[in-house]
Amino acid sequence: MFTAVFRETLKRTWRNRKNRLVLILSLLGIFAYLLLYLPGTEHPTTIDREGLVLELSAEYGMKESRLQQGDIAVNSFTGTNTYSLAKENYENYYTFDSAIDNGDIRLLVDLITSPRLMPPMAGDAERMNSDFGSDMHLANYETAVMNTELRAIAEEENLTLHLYDQKTAAQQLHLFLKTNGPLILLLVTIFVASEILVDDRKHRTLKAGQPFGWWRYIFYQSISLFAILITAFAVLLSLFYLVAGILYGFGSFGLGVSSYAYQEGYRGEVVNFSTRVIGSFVAMSVVFILLLVYLFVRLNAWLSLLFRHDVVVMIIGFLIVGFNRIYSGGGEATIFGIGGQYFPQNYFEFGQVLSGERNFLALNNGFTFGTGVMVLAASIVILEVLLLLTVKWMNRQKFEREVG
Numbered sequence: 001m002f003t004a005v006f007r008e009t010l011k012r013t014w015r016n017r018k019n020r021l022v023l024i025l026s027l028l029g030i031f032a033y034l035l036l037y038l039p040g041t042e043h044p045t046t047i048d049r050e051g052l053v054l055e056l057s058a059e060y061g062m063k064e065s066r067l068q069q070g071d072i073a074v075n076s077f078t079g080t081n082t083y084s085l086a087k088e089n090y091e092n093y094y095t096f097d098s099a100i101d102n103g104d105i106r107l108l109v110d111l112i113t114s115p116r117l118m119p120p121m122a123g124d125a126e127r128m129n130s131d132f133g134s135d136m137h138l139a140n141y142e143t144a145v146m147n148t149e150l151r152a153i154a155e156e157e158n159l160t161l162h163l164y165d166q167k168t169a170a171q172q173l174h175l176f177l178k179t180n181g182p183l184i185l186l187l188v189t190i191f192v193a194s195e196i197l198v199d200d201r202k203h204r205t206l207k208a209g210q211p212f213g214w215w216r217y218i219f220y221q222s223i224s225l226f227a228i229l230i231t232a233f234a235v236l237l238s239l240f241y242l243v244a245g246i247l248y249g250f251g252s253f254g255l256g257v258s259s260y261a262y263q264e265g266y267r268g269e270v271v272n273f274s275t276r277v278i279g280s281f282v283a284m285s286v287v288f289i290l291l292l293v294y295l296f297v298r299l300n301a302w303l304s305l306l307f308r309h310d311v312v313v314m315i316i317g318f319l320i321v322g323f324n325r326i327y328s329g330g331g332e333a334t335i336f337g338i339g340g341q342y343f344p345q346n347y348f349e350f351g352q353v354l355s356g357e358r359n360f361l362a363l364n365n366g367f368t369f370g371t372g373v374m375v376l377a378a379s380i381v382i383l384e385v386l387l388l389l390t391v392k393w394m395n396r397q398k399f400e401r402e403v404g
Helices: 002-015 017-040 049-069 082-101 105-112 124-132 136-154 169-178 181-193 198-202 204-208 214-248 278-307 310-327 350-355 357-362 369-393 396-403
Strands: 256-260 273-277
Touching: 002 017, 002 214, 017 181, 017 214, 049 082, 082 105, 105 136, 136 256, 136 273, 136 357, 169 181, 169 214, 169 278, 169 350, 181 214, 181 278, 181 310, 181 350, 214 278, 214 369, 214 396, 256 278, 256 350, 256 357, 273 278, 278 310, 278 350, 278 369, 350 357, 350 369
Parallel strands: none
Antiparallel strands: 256 273
16 A cells, blocks of 8 residues: 555655755755856855956065165064065065966866965955855855865865866865755755645545555655655756766765864864765765754654644744744754754754754764764654654544635
8 A cells, every 4th residue: 555655745845846846956956056147156265367467566576675675584573584575475476377377287286285374265254244244154164164175175186177166066066065055955855745644635535545554644645745856856866966077066974074073172173174085975964864854754744743734834834944043043052052053953954953053052972873873763752652643633534624
């Protein structure tokens, strides 16, 4: 009978116009992002050519001015040699400019990751101001992440401009899962699952001949929808990876990305930042996706039994997903005296957990992959108990009368 429920669920999910619209918009979003938006974006490490030329001219002018004046000795007040400093800065900027003109990505990355003079970055100050406002802790965190990942890129043998700009398929998949990707997947899950049980009132034929219990039918339907959603997400993410790989190169899943673990002292210390490979990050993300999609499919089933209206169920689901951002942004170490790592909403945006950003905000190491899996698994168990109790209260006949 599971096969019959699966086929019916698949047919109704596919025939739903809103679901097909979401699928079409997802496909359009992938191609619009990769073909229209990404080519015009500038990574924070992209060098500002205009700013570099201005700095080059300024340092050259300073060097020549001091040379003409004969002022090339060490200043007794500052202890510095202005001429030598300007000459060194000019030579560094000139090397940067030459590396860009010659397309020497290896030299460019080596220069940026060396302790020498840092060139002006395109839009870097504006990006920091717009993204973080006056929160210097997060701004410093992002700078440290950028530097950590640049050093990892510098260790790659086959450097390309797309790898430097973090546009390769592996890097873009990591960026999607690290930032807004988890929320997008959860919102789509809620949108699709919000009416699957309530919609039964329009399709009574299958239920009329069910030789099994109400709870089992809801379970079969949940598993069917879970399988459909996971398959759809896998296809869309694979398409995203394939198109990005064709356009910008596939990159390497062995590339290191930033991972934060607080040790001691100032939270922004370099010692707190390390790397993990993209492949490991993606693998752990898959586990979180499986747990969260199942959790929200079952949550939608439970809410459908309680409220029996798809729009209400969808709105409540959206509020639950957005609760953490609405409430505080996830930077709290404790909630009502209990460690924040023991609350499931802190793992909805699991990219922040896997990258260590949650630990940076909370100033501890409580948010880990293992803790997240246990918390979400415990949440599923609690939800299953609630579903079982609710099914006994809202039986099939009562549910049909309420929504019919």
